[in-house]
Amino acid sequence: MECVNLKSGNILSIPYEDESFDFVACHGVMVHLNNYAEVEQAFKELARVTKPGGMLYTVLGEEGGIWRDCLYPALRNYYLNNEDFKDFVDHTTPQDVAEIVDFVQNEMVTREEESVDLGFLKSLLDLDLLVTLQNICQAPVRIPVSEEQHIEMYTRNGFCSPRRLRRYIKRKNIRRYFSPLHYNYDHYLSRLMYGGGCLEFIARKDDDL
Ligand SMILES: C[S@@+](CC[C@H](N)C(=O)[O-])C[C@H]1O[C@@H](n2cnc3c(N)ncnc32)[C@H](O)[C@@H]1O
Known part of the structure; x- marks a missing residue:
């Protein structure tokens, strides 16, 4: 079967x-489509292949916040205009990170004449983090999205009562320490960093159409 x-x-x-x-x-x-007309078309397609009474789950991305509005655009701009940063993003491996950490540790030990153990940094700066950086910088498009627009697309395409979800993602790298803020949009620091939070919705398609 x-x-x-x-x-x-x-x-x-x-x-x-x-x-x-x-x-x-x-x-x-x-969020990686070229414009809102394409987002509308994509949503229409997702709705079309969903059975009446079936569920559609969508995740767009963060709605505003320092990362989306300020840091992502700055990183993307630097990636496009600085060859060294582009090379770093495109080719850095966890092994390279380990070597950088060892270099920093050895320099600190030599210059500060104290024992220093930076081993923990290797697991905080892992492959998943390097791929996240690639996703931020390399994706050709990252369009801003809003909750209102997202809900509107659900209702316009025949879904009732879209429900916003909040999920806690347990990560292994440095992003682990941001996770409690990432899903708790009521905290002022969360709003500062992630704006309205990650737009994640689920809704049932009307079956009486
Ligand atoms: C951030 S990744 C998300 C991948 C995966 N869904 C996940 O959550 O791990 C964005 C993905 O969108 C895909 N993508 C971009 N434009 C697309 C399109 N027009 N049709 C289908 N996939 C597309 C890219 O190839 C890429 O794999």
């Missing part, structure tokens, strides 16, 4: 028949 059937395709024209799935998930893709 066939359990899983994977197809690659474009979200703007999903390669499945209408009303194919009970549950449809789209995670972190729509």
